[in-house]
Amino acid sequence: MKALLPYALAIPLLAPLMPVKAAPAAVDAGKANAHALLPIKSKADLARYLRDTPAGTSPLDKLPPWSRRRFLAQVDFDSRGARNISFGEPMAELTHPQIVQIFALFGNEQEKLAQSMDIGLTPAKQSRIQHERAEDAKARHCAPESCPESQIEQRFDELVLQEPPTSIPVAKRIALDSQRYDRLFADYEAPERLRTTSDLDLRLLVRATEYAMPMVGAPSAIRITQLQMDLAEMQRRGMAEDQDYARLYRLLLSDRRLTEAAALLHQHPGLGESAMPTVDDRTGDSPHPATTALVIDKHGGMTRESFDISHALRIVALSGDGCHFCDEAANAVETDAQLRPLFAQHAMWLASQGDGFEYAKTWNHLFPDQPMHIAWQNSEWSILGSDAWGLLPAFYVYQNGVLTKKFLGWSGVKKFKQSLHEAGAL
Numbered sequence: 001m002k003a004l005l006p007y008a009l010a011i012p013l014l015a016p017l018m019p020v021k022a023a024p025a026a027v028d029a030g031k032a033n034a035h036a037l038l039p040i041k042s043k044a045d046l047a048r049y050l051r052d053t054p055a056g057t058s059p060l061d062k063l064p065p066w067s068r069r070r071f072l073a074q075v076d077f078d079s080r081g082a083r084n085i086s087f088g089e090p091m092a093e094l095t096h097p098q099i100v101q102i103f104a105l106f107g108n109e110q111e112k113l114a115q116s117m118d119i120g121l122t123p124a125k126q127s128r129i130q131h132e133r134a135e136d137a138k139a140r141h142c143a144p145e146s147c148p149e150s151q152i153e154q155r156f157d158e159l160v161l162q163e164p165p166t167s168i169p170v171a172k173r174i175a176l177d178s179q180r181y182d183r184l185f186a187d188y189e190a191p192e193r194l195r196t197t198s199d200l201d202l203r204l205l206v207r208a209t210e211y212a213m214p215m216v217g218a219p220s221a222i223r224i225t226q227l228q229m230d231l232a233e234m235q236r237r238g239m240a241e242d243q244d245y246a247r248l249y250r251l252l253l254s255d256r257r258l259t260e261a262a263a264l265l266h267q268h269p270g271l272g273e274s275a276m277p278t279v280d281d282r283t284g285d286s287p288h289p290a291t292t293a294l295v296i297d298k299h300g301g302m303t304r305e306s307f308d309i310s311h312a313l314r315i316v317a318l319s320g321d322g323c324h325f326c327d328e329a330a331n332a333v334e335t336d337a338q339l340r341p342l343f344a345q346h347a348m349w350l351a352s353q354g355d356g357f358e359y360a361k362t363w364n365h366l367f368p369d370q371p372m373h374i375a376w377q378n379s380e381w382s383i384l385g386s387d388a389w390g391l392l393p394a395f396y397v398y399q400n401g402v403l404t405k406k407f408l409g410w411s412g413v414k415k416f417k418q419s420l421h422e423a424g425a426l
Helices: 024-036 043-052 065-073 088-093 096-104 108-116 123-140 151-161 170-188 199-211 221-236 242-254 258-267 324-335 339-346 357-366 378-384 413-422
Strands: 076-078 081-083 279-281 292-296 302-306 314-319 347-351 372-375 394-399 402-408
Touching (some): 065 088, 065 151, 081 108, 088 096, 123 199, 151 170, 170 199, 221 242, 242 258, 292 357, 314 324, 314 339, 324 357, 324 413, 339 347, 339 413, 357 372, 372 378, 402 413
Parallel strands (some): 279 302, 314 347, 347 372
Antiparallel strands (some): 292 302, 292 372, 394 402
16 A cells, blocks of 8 residues: 555655754744745745744644645645645644634635634544544554554545546546545445544544545435444444534435434534424425425425426526535626526526535525525436536526536626527527
């Protein structure tokens, strides 16, 4: 099994990993010098920062060594600076203020993004994980700062650092991620094998299983079972907290296992999730039961309804949680005299079954005249193709049930109108 080093070499990780004590004056000078190197806007900037910042004075030093290397290996840049920085390692190791400090290294925009997110460990949980790390190092006869990676951590590196190219279709990327997870971790996903793992490795297995869950589309029943096993072992050891079940809860909801989700919420009230309202199913007598979606009213009530796209004109607009271009498109529709009546009469916004109900509620508050629907099952919307919810927003224009044009992404209202005109919708 390959260690992390080949991936880490993708960027120059020159800063020492072990903290070095310095005289107060030297530390102060180091902080001033580090500040002069900020914000980090390129790989060259990052290399200089890592080289010239004294060990122990950077917010990055709050991350354990291998976690720090994984985080840095995933930092990417474009002409505007850092982009798509992964929250995975900071969320697993740091408190919210510490996460904000790390993201502040990359500029005000990244700092504000981190500040706006309700993420990070409680001090008590962070202390527990640090204790687990110390106990693991003691059992392995090494210092926490210099212990080699376990086999599970090496495999975790391979899982998260060898992502498929973004140029291939979303459905294929999801399949490749799943295949890589099976190759690396399937042997561990059995109760008797889980019992032999260290606490740190067990936490990594939970993260690996969650990583293998697609962010769009239907969750895998097998993955849900594996995550349940991982969490059961954490619970047996007294490691699990209510919030550790948050991802499982959302997965059960998106898989429409609503009774199981309600039971899980009852068992772990500290999840911080709202209780799932009763769904009023109005599809029973519909002549078009194949394509259904959840509709959320202004009071939070939910109905499952059927939708017929065989009208003379129907526009299906796909959106997803975190897609700010989708927000821009909806805002353009709302403020345009041509687009607003067109969407009111002929269009529907549709989110994947994997998107949370809170997303739809927030959207509906922002755009009450363009309500968001959530697919009951993505498979019911096979008419959209296998790569639906890939590049967002996505717009499908149907005439009498026949797809006449599909266009992806958002390039401004002028281009959008042109595409609608070409489709015969405007």
